Amino acid sequence: MAQLSKEKFQIIGCENANSDEILRASMTYWQDAWRRLKQNKVATTSLIILVLISLMTVVGQYINGFEFQLTDNNLSNVKPNLTHWFGTDNLGRDIFSRVWAGGRVSIIIGIIGAFIDTVIGSIYGGISGFFGGIVDDIMMRIVEILGSIPYLIVVILVSLIFKKGMIAIIIAMTITGWVGMARLVRGQLLQIKEQEYVLAAAALGANPSRIIARHLLPNTLGIMIVSITFSIPGFIFGEAFLSYLGQGIQSPNTSWGALASAAQPNLMFYPYQLFFPSLFISLTMLSFTLLGDGLRDALDPRLRQ
Amino acid sequence: MANTNEILIEVKNLKKYFQVGKHATLKAVDDVSFFIRKGETLGLVGESGCGKTTCGRTVMGMYSATGGEVIFDGVDVHKLDKKAKKDFARRAQIIFQDPYASLNPRMTVGDIIGEGIDIHNLYTGQKRTNRIYELLQLVGLNKEHGSRFPHEFSGGQRQRIGIARALAIEPEFIVCDEPISALDVSIQAQIVNLLIQLQQELGLTYLFIAHDLSMVKHISDRVGVMYLGAMVELASSHDLYEKPLHPYTQALLSAIPVPDPEVERNKARIKLEGEVPSPINPKPGCRFAPRCAYAKPICSEQTPILKEVEKEHYVACHLF
Amino acid sequence: MEKILEVKDLRVSFHTYAGEVQAVRGISFYLKKGETLAVVGESGCGKTVTSKSLMRLIPEPPGEIKKGSQILFDGRDISLMSERELRELRGSDISMIFQDPMTSLNPTMTIGKQISESLVIHRGMSKTEAMSEAIKMLDLVNIPDADKRAHQYPHEFSGGMRQRAMIAIALACNPKILIADEPTTALDVTIQAQIMELIADLQVKLGTAVILVTHDLGVVADVADRIQVMYAGQIIEHGTIDEIFKSPQHPYTWALLQSVPRLDTKNKGKLYSLKGTPPDLIKPPIGCPFAARCEYCMQICREEMPEVTVISENHEVLCWLKHSMAPKIDIPEALRGDK
Numbered sequence: 001m002a003q004l005s006k007e008k009f010q011i012i013g014c015e016n017a018n019s020d021e022i023l024r025a026s027m028t029y030w031q032d033a034w035r036r037l038k039q040n041k042v043a044t045t046s047l048i049i050l051v052l053i054s055l056m057t058v059v060g061q062y063i064n065g066f067e068f069q070l071t072d073n074n075l076s077n078v079k080p081n082l083t084h085w086f087g088t089d090n091l092g093r094d095i096f097s098r099v100w101a102g103g104r105v106s107i108i109i110g111i112i113g114a115f116i117d118t119v120i121g122s123i124y125g126g127i128s129g130f131f132g133g134i135v136d137d138i139m140m141r142i143v144e145i146l147g148s149i150p151y152l153i154v155v156i157l158v159s160l161i162f163k164k165g166m167i168a169i170i171i172a173m174t175i176t177g178w179v180g181m182a183r184l185v186r187g188q189l190l191q192i193k194e195q196e197y198v199l200a201a202a203a204l205g206a207n208p209s210r211i212i213a214r215h216l217l218p219n220t221l222g223i224m225i226v227s228i229t230f231s232i233p234g235f236i237f238g239e240a241f242l243s244y245l246g247q248g249i250q251s252p253n254t255s256w257g258a259l260a261s262a263a264q265p266n267l268m269f270y271p272y273q274l275f276f277p278s279l280f281i282s283l284t285m286l287s288f289t290l291l292g293d294g295l296r297d298a299l300d301p302r303l304r305q
Numbered sequence: 306m307a308n309t310n311e312i313l314i315e316v317k318n319l320k321k322y323f324q325v326g327k328h329a330t331l332k333a334v335d336d337v338s339f340f341i342r343k344g345e346t347l348g349l350v351g352e353s354g355c356g357k358t359t360c361g362r363t364v365m366g367m368y369s370a371t372g373g374e375v376i377f378d379g380v381d382v383h384k385l386d387k388k389a390k391k392d393f394a395r396r397a398q399i400i401f402q403d404p405y406a407s408l409n410p411r412m413t414v415g416d417i418i419g420e421g422i423d424i425h426n427l428y429t430g431q432k433r434t435n436r437i438y439e440l441l442q443l444v445g446l447n448k449e450h451g452s453r454f455p456h457e458f459s460g461g462q463r464q465r466i467g468i469a470r471a472l473a474i475e476p477e478f479i480v481c482d483e484p485i486s487a488l489d490v491s492i493q494a495q496i497v498n499l500l501i502q503l504q505q506e507l508g509l510t511y512l513f514i515a516h517d518l519s520m521v522k523h524i525s526d527r528v529g530v531m532y533l534g535a536m537v538e539l540a541s542s543h544d545l546y547e548k549p550l551h552p553y554t555q556a557l558l559s560a561i562p563v564p565d566p567e568v569e570r571n572k573a574r575i576k577l578e579g580e581v582p583s584p585i586n587p588k589p590g591c592r593f594a595p596r597c598a599y600a601k602p603i604c605s606e607q608t609p610i611l612k613e614v615e616k617e618h619y620v621a622c623h624l625f
Numbered sequence: 626m627e628k629i630l631e632v633k634d635l636r637v638s639f640h641t642y643a644g645e646v647q648a649v650r651g652i653s654f655y656l657k658k659g660e661t662l663a664v665v666g667e668s669g670c671g672k673t674v675t676s677k678s679l680m681r682l683i684p685e686p687p688g689e690i691k692k693g694s695q696i697l698f699d700g701r702d703i704s705l706m707s708e709r710e711l712r713e714l715r716g717s718d719i720s721m722i723f724q725d726p727m728t729s730l731n732p733t734m735t736i737g738k739q740i741s742e743s744l745v746i747h748r749g750m751s752k753t754e755a756m757s758e759a760i761k762m763l764d765l766v767n768i769p770d771a772d773k774r775a776h777q778y779p780h781e782f783s784g785g786m787r788q789r790a791m792i793a794i795a796l797a798c799n800p801k802i803l804i805a806d807e808p809t810t811a812l813d814v815t816i817q818a819q820i821m822e823l824i825a826d827l828q829v830k831l832g833t834a835v836i837l838v839t840h841d842l843g844v845v846a847d848v849a850d851r852i853q854v855m856y857a858g859q860i861i862e863h864g865t866i867d868e869i870f871k872s873p874q875h876p877y878t879w880a881l882l883q884s885v886p887r888l889d890t891k892n893k894g895k896l897y898s899l900k901g902t903p904p905d906l907i908k909p910p911i912g913c914p915f916a917a918r919c920e921y922c923m924q925i926c927r928e929e930m931p932e933v934t935v936i937s938e939n940h941e942v943l944c945w946l947k948h949s950m951a952p953k954i955d956i957p958e959a960l961r962g963d964k
Binding site: 352353445459460461462489490491492493494495497498501516517518519520522523524526542543546556557558560561562563564565566568569570574576577581 | 667668669783784813814815816817818819821840841842843844845846847866867870880881882884885886887888892893894895896897898899900902
Binding site for chain 1: 402453
């Protein structure tokens with residue numbers, strides 16, 4: 001213990017001590033969310049898988065040199081080997097290339113569909129939630145009616161009107177699919193609307209568009225992002241299901257659903273033909289769902305540490 | 306001090322009812338009248354459910370009035386058109402109770418304070434930044450705090466940010482809606498000192514709503530006591546605490562904990578039996594009658610009117 | 626009076642992404658049978674972490690009760706107990722009531738059932754026995770129509786009544802210690818008075834020792850036997866209630882006592898207030914934690930932690946002003962026998 005000298009006992013007070021300073025680094029909401037997401041091993045793995053799959057859908061079909069549409073009747077139904085890594089289908093087309101070409105279509109449908117749904121749903125739910133009262137009542141009744149129309153009927157009707165293909169599928173799935181997002185956004189808005197910071201903005205004289213843009217939307221973004229991530233698998237599966245019914249992607253284009261559908265009659269003899277598209281449908285859906293889970297935890301302000 | 310006699314706000318027979326069910330009306334504010342002079346602080350006290358927060362927000366125009374009027378500088382607050390409402394916002398502002406919910410978690414502190422400036426186009430560019438720094442320093446924070454987010458601050462600091470936000474557009478009148486209730490006792494003193502200092506520097510008028518009687522007495526010129534939507538007593542700070550007339554006021558004052566063990570040991574506390582009844586579908590007569598030690602038959606039949614019993618000392622009670 | 630709880634050198638830290646936050650930095654105290662100990666301090670001083678650590682209610686990651694800490698109760702060390710032992714301890718030997726009665730009660734269970742729960746678990750009573758005991762508890766906490774009320778749900782109770790229900794749940798098994806964590810902060814002033822009186826009453830009736838955690842010295846003046854003042858994770862002063870109120874020694878205690886609003890302050894005068902905020906415990910200051918806000922701060926205060934100065938058998942303070950070489954500072958005038 002050092003010698004305690006008299007000077008150390010002179011009173012110097014605390015005027016210049018900076019007692020209000022904040023020692024920790026500043027972190028925005030997004031930085032904090034990203035950090036939390038990175039800590040979640042499952043979510044990070046899913047993200048990596050998705051990035052890899054997406055990359056493959058871009059370049060995969062060119063890797064082994066077989067065009068996905070090229071038929072060769074001499075090579076039909078070949079089991080997976082070193083030349084045809086996933087084997088061939090009954091028209092001799094290389095399944096590896098077809099899987100990646102098809103994957104491109106499936107994932108695009110998934111993302112575009114989810115995006116359209118989100119935009120329509122958010123605007124609709126936003127207006128409904130913000131204005132409340134009778135506007136909200138009417139809009140929600142419409143939503144309920146739309147939501148109760150059987151999915152299949154809508155799809156069939158739409159495909160009767162439009163030519164079968166990617167556009168038709170997207171329209172069919174989004175035409176009533178936005179209902180879920182609308183409800184979600186409306187619910188969130190109803191909650192946030194009563195928060196004191198929104199009241200404060202109104203008291204300052206903010207007009208509705210300012211309140212929506214600066215206060216309500218940013219605090220709803222988290223929920224929207226999570227919702228998109230969760231709905232993409234639904235679209236991918238929806239497309240697969242529709243293709244299975246023959247309503248989806250038509251030849252010569254292909255998608256994972258179309259591949260699965262075509263492979264199904266051969267299941268007993270050539271199971272690998274069904275295996276690969278199914279594997280990637282499942283893996284992609286699972287990854288999106290797990291990523292969505294991770295995102296939801298990362299973006300939830302209440303779980304912030 | 307602040308008796309420049311000019312009345313800034315006059316509240317006449319204000320009523321605010323909420324329909325909570327088919328046959329249930331919540332009479333949050335039931336025929337309340339008072340006025341506030343320019344530069345003074347009117348304290349409004351009462352326990353939960355007495356309607357003081359609803360009253361404050363109705364005075365601000367945030368709720369529509371079910372009956373009665375609020376006249377601000379000669380203008381009826383509830384009959385303003387859109388433009389007039391925006392102008393009114395520049396003259397009357399509000400500070401909220403919950404420091405954690407009253408700041409948008411996604412905006413930086415600087416933007417939160419600057420929002421009013423942006424809405425009313427008061428300053429832009431460097432002038433705007435300077436004004437924000439000025440406001441930060443006015444409430445005792447640093448320039449650096451402007452780029453931080455609300456969650457990085459303590460409750461007391463957030464409350465100061467809320468005050469800076471309200472002051473940004475230079476209002477004359479501020480409704481302080483329980484601004485210190487959620488803070489530690491030692492921080493409450495900081496905020497109260499700040500509010501008093503700002504009042505003296507900027508000539509502000511306050512409606513100070515709280516349930517902490519000692520703080521209210523300290524900051525207010527006059528104090529009104531509310532119970533279940535009605536104003537039961539209204540007097541100067543000094544008179545109310547020196548000579549409380551209404552039985553409820555007396556009970557309230559005796560319940561204040563005093564940080565002195567001897568006083569506490571010897572204190573004869575007026576025990577109020579029971580709980581505060583619900584403000585939904587209230588019975589006729591004085592609202593306090595069921596718990597009042599001095600209740601007479603007339604108390605359950607006729608609602609007492611707030612009348613002047615001594616100079617500038619009003620009571621609503623059949624004992625007077 | 627024997628000591629039923631003895632805490633020695635308790636250190637509790639939280640491991641966060643930004644680093645280790647040392648919430649409690651080596652505190653020692655005791656509790657005697659039947660007495661009321663008030664733990665006072667601002668938010669963030671560590672008082673709630675301390676009280677929760679006594680029952681090991683802090684999730685352990687990210688929290689950590691550091692090795693070397695001892696929480697001695699009934700001859701055993703709580704900091705070393707297994708989950709099973711802790712479950713037996715909680716609710717029957719030591720109970721806790723919390724600040725917000727709204728969120729502390731299960732909205733889907735009747736009040737009677739919630740009280741019976743601990744009786745069934747700890748005393749092995751049958752459901753009917755437990756229910757009648759629960760009704761007796763509701764009576765004890767002055768809830769009228771107890772037998773009817775026992776079958777109601779929390780949302781049918783008012784704030785004050787919910788707090789009473791919580792007290793009933795906590796005291797159902799007659800624990801030796803009741804920890805009350807800011808029990809009246811969320812209540813109106815008249816209800817606050819009722820609740821504090823109730824706790825004092827029950828204490829006498831049941832002989833429970835109470836640890837009262839609060840930031841409000843006014844509430845404390847009525848019920849406490851001893852007070853300990855915490856700041857930045859340390860106990861900077863402790864003593865009997867008369868000693869703390871009549872002859873406080875630490876500048877922070879002076880500040881706390883002066884910040885309490887009184888009915889006799891000069892209208893619109895300046896209230897005594899401390900500048901600034903408590904230090905961030907992720908980087909605790911080297912010397913006395915209060916140095917940055919203390920008007921009597923000396924150079925030594927910034928460099929080294931003060932030693933404990935014993936003023937009397939129950940009264941100790943952690944301050945360099947008590948050192949023989951420091952200038953003599955008197956208790957501020959405002960606090961000196963103000964009659």
